[in-house]
Amino acid sequence: MLKTPICEMLGIQYPVFQGGMAWIADGRLAAAVSNGGGLGIVAAGNAPADVVREEIRTAKSLTDKPFGVNIMLMSPFADEIAELVCEEKVAVVTTGAGNPSKYMKAWKEAGIHVIPVVPSVAMAKLMTRLGASAVIAEGGESGGHVGELTTMVLVPLVCDATDLPVIAAGGIADGRGVAAAFMLGACGVQVGTRFLSAKECSIHPTYKDRILHATDLCTTVTGKRLGHPVRSLRTQFARDYTKAEFGGMPDDELEQLGVGALRKAVKEGDMEKGCFLAGQAAAFVKKEQPAAEIVRELIEGAEPVLKGACKWVK
Numbered sequence: 628m629l630k631t632p633i634c635e636m637l638g639i640q641y642p643v644f645q646g647g648m649a650w651i652a653d654g655r656l657a658a659a660v661s662n663g664g665g666l667g668i669v670a671a672g673n674a675p676a677d678v679v680r681e682e683i684r685t686a687k688s689l690t691d692k693p694f695g696v697n698i699m700l701m702s703p704f705a706d707e708i709a710e711l712v713c714e715e716k717v718a719v720v721t722t723g724a725g726n727p728s729k730y731m732k733a734w735k736e737a738g739i740h741v742i743p744v745v746p747s748v749a750m751a752k753l754m755t756r757l758g759a760s761a762v763i764a765e766g767g768e769s770g771g772h773v774g775e776l777t778t779m780v781l782v783p784l785v786c787d788a789t790d791l792p793v794i795a796a797g798g799i800a801d802g803r804g805v806a807a808a809f810m811l812g813a814c815g816v817q818v819g820t821r822f823l824s825a826k827e828c829s830i831h832p833t834y835k836d837r838i839l840h841a842t843d844l845c846t847t848v849t850g851k852r853l854g855h856p857v858r859s860l861r862t863q864f865a866r867d868y869t870k871a872e873f874g875g876m877p878d879d880e881l882e883q884l885g886v887g888a889l890r891k892a893v894k895e896g897d898m899e900k901g902c903f904l905a906g907q908a909a910a911f912v913k914k915e916q917p918a919a920e921i922v923r924e925l926i927e928g929a930e931p932v933l934k935g936a937c938k939w940v941k
């Protein structure tokens with residue numbers, strides 16, 4: 628049985644977080660992951676507080692287990708979501724795409740466990756000083772907004788920089804990845820892309836199908852020029868965006884090209900204009916299955932790998 632200090636801290640059975648995927652991680656998916664013994668996470672994305680409140684209430688109605696809310700800090704509604712999580716007394720807040728320093732005091736006073744994504748050693752140290760409960764070291768294999776470093780390098784560096792529990796993310800979608808994360812010093816994992824294939828994940832069937840058929844070179848990173856590198860499936864949108872990015876389209880026009888593209892992927896399965904965020908680990912995702920089964924497979928797959936880890940040590 629794989630148990631680590633993060634399980635005790637958060638009152639969860641397995642050290643598996645579900646990634647806070649904007650537009651995708653709703654109350655239904657979060658509750659299914661939490662009911663499966665992991666930590667489900669409702670993603671606020673770019674949604675206003677009333678929409679996120681509904682998803683939190685949905686999650687509460689479907690599970691009595693702890694779950695979290697992910698706050699995407701580039702959202703125009705970040706301030707109101709920051710207040711909402713205190714009002715709703717959510718157990719855990721994870722953050723992404725920015726520095727959550729200005730909210731930390733209020734969240735801690737509300738009794739919330741704050742677990743930020745840190746893309747660098749400096750950010751890990753800052754979050755440790757400001758009282759985070761743990762940190763998520765997310766490498767550039769992940770889907771969506773990516774940092775510079777790979778999981779393989781970022782996780783051990785962050786482990787060396789803080790005494791807090793470190794959750795590894797980016798490129799993890801099976802038991803081998805979970806075991807490897809533990810070898811690097813992590814005591815938990817965050818998994819996004821694998822949960823796109825969960826039965827309880829409500830993305831458009833075309834999105835799910837593309838993930839199930841993804842192979843090794845199916846993802847690419849766009850948006851570096853504007854300073855928001857994003858990993859997604861290599862679709863017509865990604866090709867058009869890359870052409871515009873390197874073809875000298877003015878910044879404001881390029882920004883407009885991306886507006887609404889995520890919604891078009893998630894809600895409409897639009898293969899021309901949709902941006903299908905996905906990590907490199909999409910290549911590991913082979914079938915649709917209940918979220919609880921995914922959590923169990925991640926853990927049960929890791930145990931024999933970890934037990935066999937000393938086979939070359941003589």
Ligand code: TUI
Nearest residue numbers: 649699723724725726744746765770771772773774855
């Ligand atoms: O946030 C994510 N992944 C995301 S957010 C998102 S929505 C979006 N859509 C289009 C453009 C941009 C965002 C889709 N996927 N992952 C966590 C993550 N956080 N990765 C990297 C970071 C990060 C980056 C900089 C965290 C902190 C940070 O701090 C910089 C600073 O000092 O402000």
